[in-house]
Amino acid sequence: MSKFRDSAHLLRVAAVFILGTLAFVALRAAVVPKSFGRYGPFRGDALATITSHPIAYAGHGTCEACHPDVQETKAKGVHARVNCESCHGPLAKHTEDPGSVIPVLPEVASLCVRCHSQNSAKPVGFPQVDAKEHSLGQPCNTCHKPHSPGFDEGGKK
Amino acid sequence: MILNRRQVLLLLPAAAAAWEFVLAGEPEAAPNYNMSEHWWGMLLDITKCIGCGSCVRACAMENDVPDGYFRTWVERYHVSDWHLENPQVDSPKGGKDGFPPAETAGGKNFFVPKLCNHCADSPCTQVCPVGATFGTPDGVTLIDYDYCLGCRYCIQACPYGCRFFHPTRHTADKCTLCYHRITKGLTTACCEACPTGARQLADLKNPKDPIHDFLKTHTVQVLKPNLATGAKVFYNGLDGSVR
Numbered sequence: 527m528s529k530f531r532d533s534a535h536l537l538r539v540a541a542v543f544i545l546g547t548l549a550f551v552a553l554r555a556a557v558v559p560k561s562f563g564r565y566g567p568f569r570g571d572a573l574a575t576i577t578s579h580p581i582a583y584a585g586h587g588t589c590e591a592c593h594p595d596v597q598e599t600k601a602k603g604v605h606a607r608v609n610c611e612s613c614h615g616p617l618a619k620h621t622e623d624p625g626s627v628i629p630v631l632p633e634v635a636s637l638c639v640r641c642h643s644q645n646s647a648k649p650v651g652f653p654q655v656d657a658k659e660h661s662l663g664q665p666c667n668t669c670h671k672p673h674s675p676g677f678d679e680g681g682k683k
Numbered sequence: 684m685i686l687n688r689r690q691v692l693l694l695l696p697a698a699a700a701a702w703e704f705v706l707a708g709e710p711e712a713a714p715n716y717n718m719s720e721h722w723w724g725m726l727l728d729i730t731k732c733i734g735c736g737s738c739v740r741a742c743a744m745e746n747d748v749p750d751g752y753f754r755t756w757v758e759r760y761h762v763s764d765w766h767l768e769n770p771q772v773d774s775p776k777g778g779k780d781g782f783p784p785a786e787t788a789g790g791k792n793f794f795v796p797k798l799c800n801h802c803a804d805s806p807c808t809q810v811c812p813v814g815a816t817f818g819t820p821d822g823v824t825l826i827d828y829d830y831c832l833g834c835r836y837c838i839q840a841c842p843y844g845c846r847f848f849h850p851t852r853h854t855a856d857k858c859t860l861c862y863h864r865i866t867k868g869l870t871t872a873c874c875e876a877c878p879t880g881a882r883q884l885a886d887l888k889n890p891k892d893p894i895h896d897f898l899k900t901h902t903v904q905v906l907k908p909n910l911a912t913g914a915k916v917f918y919n920g921l922d923g924s925v926r
Contacts, residue, residue: 565718568817572827579863582745583872608878612737616744616872641735641878646785647759647792648733652879 582616585609589617592624596673603674613637613672638666716866721821722888723860724915725874726897727796729922731881734759734794739779741876745861752847753777754858755798755873762924763790770924795918795925796882798873799824799845799858800906803913807837807846816855822887822915823860831855842910860884887915 564570589610590597600606611617613632620627644654655661661668670676686694734757742748742755757778761771771787778794785792805824808816815830816837831854838846838855849856861871869875870884885894897903897919904921905914918925 565820566817568814569827569830572817572825572829573819573862575828576825576859577863577866579746581864581867581869583741583864583869583875585869585875607880609875611741612876612878616741640737640781641733643781644784645734645782645792646788647761647782647794649730649793652733 581618583611584616584618584621586611588621599671599673603676605673605675634665634667634672638670638672715868718819718821720888721865721886722915723801723822723865724885724887724894724917725798725801725860725871726883726885726894726903727916727918728881728883729793729795729918729920731879732757732794732796733879733881734778734782735878736778736781737876737878738796738873738882739777741872742858743779745864745872746859748856749850751776752850752856753779754845754856755796757782758795758797759785759792760795760922760924761785761787761790761792762922763787767922767924770926772926791922793922795921796873797843797845797906798916799860800843800912800914800916801858801860803915805912806840806842806910810836810840812836819862823862823865824857825859825862826855826857828852828854828856842907842912843914885915885917 559569559571561570562568565573586609593610596610600608614629615632617627617629620629639657642654642657644656648654657666666672736757738755739753739757742753743750746754748754756774758772758774759778759782761773763771773782775782778796782794801822801824803818803822805816805818808818808824811817812834813830813832815827815832816824817827818824833848833853833855835848835855838848841857846855846857848854861869861873864871865884871882874882874884883894886892887894894917898917901919903917903919905917906921906925907914
């Protein structure tokens with residue numbers, strides 16, 4: 527009689543354990559996305575999906591590369607830090623194809639009052655007007671040039 | 684196995700080359716962008732915000748945010764006198780079309796732009812049952828839209844109310860800090876469109892970023908600091924009444 531006559535039981539348990547482990551490893555390899563853990567505990571390919579989203583706002587650096595004259599005018603006035611697309615809207619498509627995608631000029635009547643209409647919640651010192659009283663129905667660009675809205679060369683009234 | 688001198692000399696450079704390969708790791712998602720060199724946040728200057736809604740419109744156009752939902756929005760606060768705990772807050776259409784003149788006279792009125800705070804220890808990532816919401820190594824909280832189940836746990840978990848349920852995609856959605864832009868060297872759409880500089884993207888790991896000078900010289904605050912979420916959207920001139 528062998529000393530370990532019940533060894534067959536142990537072998538069966540070991541076989542089940544090994545099979546279970548193999549099944550777990552195989553299942554895990556099949557289910558867990560390949561890019562999981564590439565940058566952290568998440569699916570790395572999700573970043574590629576998010577970064578592939580198309581850009582709508584080209585950025586003022588791109589505008590200034592082709593329109594340095596506007597940048598010069600703006601730099602002298604109080605609108606120096608207002609970026610181009612803040613008023614003109616998203617124009618990445620125009621930068622990709624400047625010939626066929628022509629931007630539409632913003633409508634002055636609604637554009638200027640967006641920022642400059644009177645509101646008590648605006649910071650004190652920010653130029654704000656009651657448009658009707660201030661312009662008597664005239665469009666803003668009768669007197670003010672949007673790229674440098676002041677009356678003199680320095681852009682200040 | 685016994686190696687002779689010739690074999691050892693041949694094996695050493697091979698091992699060195701293999702170790703180099705291990706150290707190099709996997710390539711990054713964006714070619715010229717190194718995640719480990721950035722730690723993103725934002726600076727919101729309440730003393731400069733005029734409530735024009737340019738940021739809300741820009742965000743919607745850049746990120747195809749459906750109408751009536753907001754990844755960023757602007758609130759108008761009215762605090763009559765000492766009632767700091769009961770401010771009157773309105774945000775018509777998220778401030779997308781600007782604000783009508785305030786009806787309530789007197790007191791203190793100001794605008795507060797809001798967006799995802801990209802918390803370093805975000806409550807939303809902790810509750811996601813499938814790990815679809817995560818923090819990137821460069822400090823941006825993002826959503827894996829392919830793995831999100833749409834269970835809405837994260838929407839409830841966000842203490843700032845920054846998440847919403849996308850009506851057509853049927854997943855959670857929120858501000859990505861324009862991750863598709865900042866990884867290409869651009870600023871976010873809201874910062875690009877802000878006419879007063881009230882919003883500024885900040886790279887807290889970049890020592891040359893002007894944010895560091897600003898933070899050292901101004902009294903800044905994050906929203907709900909008691910929650911210790913590690914919020915990275917800093918507010919200058921934040922009133923105590925802001926929730």
